[in-house]
Amino acid sequence: MFQRLIFAGRRHRGGLVRQRAFLVRGLLMIWCCLALAVGSAQAQVSSVVHATLATRPTPLRAGESAVLYVRIHVAPGYHIQSAHPYDHFLVATRAVPLPVPGISFGPVRYPKGKDIPASTAITALGKLSVYEGAVKIKIPLRLAANVQTRQSLRVHLITQACDANACFMPATLRLHLVVHIVSAGHKATRAAGATTAGALPAGHPPATYSVLGGKSHTAVWLLVVFALLGGMILNVMPCVLPVIPLKVLSLMNQAHGDKRIAMRHGLFFGLGMVSLFVVLGGVIGLYQWATGGTFLYGSQFQNPVFMLAIGLVLVAFGLSTLGLWTIQPPASVNRLQAPGTGYVASFSTGLLATILATPCSAPFLGSVLAWALLQPSWVVVLFFALIGVGMAAPYVVLAAMPDWIAWVPRAGRWSDILKNTLGFVILAVAVFIFSSLPGRGEILAAINLSLLVGVVCWVWGQMVTSNTPPDRAVAIRGGAVGLALLLGIAVWHWYAPAVKARKLPAGLVPGRFSDDQPIAANRWENFSNERLHAALHADHPVMVDFTASWCINCRAVKAFVLDSPAVRRAAAHAGMVLLSADLTQANPPAQSLLLKLGGRSIPFLAIFSPALPYHPRILRDLYTIDDVLKAVHAAADKK
Incomplete structure (x- = not known):
């Protein structure tokens, strides 16, 4: 069924229109699913911390004393820092009453915090002083004899919430309560809109707490927009830029041919991007769930082995772009695609572009990641998928509208020169990654392994021709890969002692x-x-x-x-x-x-x-x- 949906189609314009309609319906369906999921995520965020104001006694009387209560409810699984946290970098809970004519406020009285164990990622002390569940803060106040009968009490509640893994950005909740004041000895009923202890204003939900960049609340739909925009901007980040023109060049060439094939290439390229973002989100969510730790986006590049592997992949990809070698998918994979179409190559190029994007954080993405990486695993996966959708969107649009780039001349010498130039740029990116390795041992290992990769690519592409018997081709290529692996292991073990001996700067x-x-x-x-x-x-x-x-x-x-x-x-x-x-x-x-x-x-x-x-x-x-x-x-x- 999948192959029929992707590869079937008639050779007239009606078939292309139907494919575009199918694409639009698919995107609308995905968007609806995301909207439902994001709505659920927003409800989860909004229920972290609730706060209300209440007064005792009720009603308030001029010339007398009273108490203003800040009642806080922290959702299960979360806590807020107490008024006296052990770690000074954690923001203490503070209730700050704003000045009101005719009312003077006394020192704020905070409850004692509860000690709980904490991850060393949050505090080196291994414990926190926190508030959990229901919390009551008392603010004594004194009313002047000539105070106005209607007053608005405002309190800024400054707090920082955490879960078991990490802490949110500090936030300020702006609480508001309208009270009516009667003269001394006067009996009066509570005015509409005032709040007694344990009650909420009718028709007004409690103040909600959702942290992003220090703001008390940011709508999750805005985070969705940021994720999509950030994904799109990743395409012009230096990490990804060398790969993108190759795909655009491919789309330009296909725009002069079968438009349905161009559309499919764009879809497979975008699918590669989204797929790897989903996998990355799943791995991060699983890691945080299993270890109780917090993932730092891009921290995989702290591993020299990972950087070395990515650099060697770029060396092979750059040499392929220069025409030194090409790789043919296995026959079982070729059967999944139409002859000569190369959808697997488009998918793989999308994967590579995503890998190169991981050390970059584009504008808008920092705020999105700061929020998303503190959410449940399925929300992490969802927002990484949104970043992938944003990154893939320009190519899907270009594939669906090939006429937009049909004005570009057909492939010729200019496109060959551009492709070769980009091949050298990709090799330069590999050199940059190798130069970022932390020690001399890793850099020397990278140089030697790159030479081995170059030899294998040369043997693969130059020692085997279309006239070479299949058995002999397999033997030559397999032997080259096997010998390179053995030599690569030897090279790594040769430099491993130097890598282990190296220490961080003092x-x-x-x-x-x-x-x-x-x-x-x-x-x-x-x-x-x-x-x-x-x-x-x-x-x-x-x-x-x-x-x-x-x-x-x-x-x-x-x-x-x-x-x-x-x-x-x-x-x-x-x-x-x-x-x-x-x-x-x-x-x-x-x-x-x-x-x-x-x-x-x-x-x-x-x-x-x-x-x-x-x-x-x-x-x-x-x-x-x-x-x-x-x-x-x-x-x-x-x-």
């Missing part, structure tokens, strides 16, 4: 810090918690750049934004300490702080002020010089 190792170490003058230092605390204690604002050598976006932001003359001058003028939190390899102290600040991807920038040392300003994904200057000036003004 600045990244906890405990290698002296309180007497002077503050560096406008230069980047390795991050440590001790260095951060010492700088803030010495009344210096601090900029912490979470980065990695394998993150091209991080390098671009640092080169063109953070190291720009304007930012450097502003930082020097503010006496700012610059700390680089390098996540090229596993760096528990830096990753712990990143998770506490609500980051799940890089680039990520935190700017701390001595006046508010535990409430930094954050910038994520791609940001501008003006964004950084505003944050630097704000931190300097509060010194």
